[in-house]
Amino acid sequence: MSGNALRDLNVLAVPGLERKSDGSSKGSFIKPYIENSNEEVDRCQKDSEVNIGNNGVEAGNSEVEYIESENLTDLPDVDSSLNTLLARLDSKDWVSICEALNNVRQLSIYHKEELLEMLGVVIPLIVRSLKNPRSAVCKTAIMTCADIFKVYSDSVVDSFDPLLVQLLLKASQDKRFVCEAAETALVAMTTWVSPSLLLPKLQPYLKSKNPRVRAKASMCFSRSVSQLGLEGIKAYGIDNLIQIAASQLSDQLPESREAARMLALELRAIYDKSHASPGEDCTHLVDSDSWEAFCQTKLSPLSANAILRVTSTPKEGLVFGC
Incomplete structure (x- = not known):
């Protein structure tokens, strides 16, 4: 992970005042609001404070519409949109940036191959929008990320780190x-x-x-492990995963602890299934192959007890590994 990404972990967006309109099939409208434009940054990061006026972001009466992916339509002039896309993403006009971000979403859905060739240049500009102090730009950039993940999946992994750190930060802030x-x-x-x-x-x-970043990462980690399946978990290393779950069980935030509990339960289910003989009840393994023995072998006594407490079945409340 790059040094810039690590420094970004301590950047927390400053809450602003926002208001949503009700009921639109295409999303909500953001009305004009006043926001505190200064962001706290790590002392090691030498970025200057962000000021809305100094960065050319204009306070206007324009409304920004948040359009859900299923309501996005194709572009009327694809070539023109592609030719001007980078300039508009790099604009100082926040309304123009939002329109360009929505164009990225439309291009990813309807013209996947054409946009793929530009993703290496487009993604850094999306990251810049994620850092934008104006919430309308930030949220539109976040929605753009969701569509890019869905359309391009593993193709964006090489450009992944800057997007990931910003999304973890945005999910950790107070602006709902x-x-x-x-x-x-x-x-x-x-x-x-x-x-x-x-x-x-x-x-x-x-x-x-940052405990909030840690919590959001824990939830993502747990959800991702659940998609590995038996062979995937064995290939990744159940030893490594159980140690991660044990370390998160003692985290200060309940969200991290709940993610660790879900991860531990997933690992126990996989472990029991992989060690049960055909036709054998996977909750009744011989002592040497039991979940209890595995945890006690791979973890410190304190960590093993913590994992066993959250993964024990009712019958094991009295005796583990029965």
Whole structure:
């Protein structure tokens, strides 16, 4: 993971005031609002403070419509949109940026191959929009990420790290409608990107100094492991995974602990299934092959007890490995 990504972990968006309109089949409208444009940054990061006025973001009366993926239509002039896309994504006009981001979404859905050739240049501009202090731009960029994950899946892995760190940050902030959009994008990521490629990307964030980032990464990690299946988990290493689950069980945030509990239960189910003989009840293994023996072999006594507490069946409440 790059140094820039690590430094970005300590960037938290400053909450603003936002208002949603009700009931539109295509999404919500963001009305004009006043937002605090200064972001807190790590001392090691020498970026200057973001100021809306100084960066050319204009306060206007324009409305931004958040269009759900299923309601996006094809572009009337694909060639023109492609030719001007990079310039518009790099614009200082926030309305133009939002329109360009929606064009990226339309191109990914209706013209996948044409956009694929530009993704290496487009993704850094999406990352810039994710960092934009104006929430309308940020949320539209997040929705763009979700569509890119769904359409391109593993093809974006090489450009993945900057997107991942920003989505974890946005999902960790207090601005609800941005946070919810980021969580939706993270679900799309764990759904469409192969777990064997995604898990190594997520693992460093499980040790983030930012507890909220750690929690969001834990939830993503648990969801991704559940898609590995028996052979995938065995290939990735159940020893490694149980140690990760044990470390997260003692995390300060309930979200991290719940993700660790779900991961531990998944691992137990896989372990019992893989060690049961044909026709044998997988909850009744010989002592040497029991889940209890495995945990006690691979973990410290304290960690093993923690895992066994959250994975024990009712019958094992009195005796483990019966």
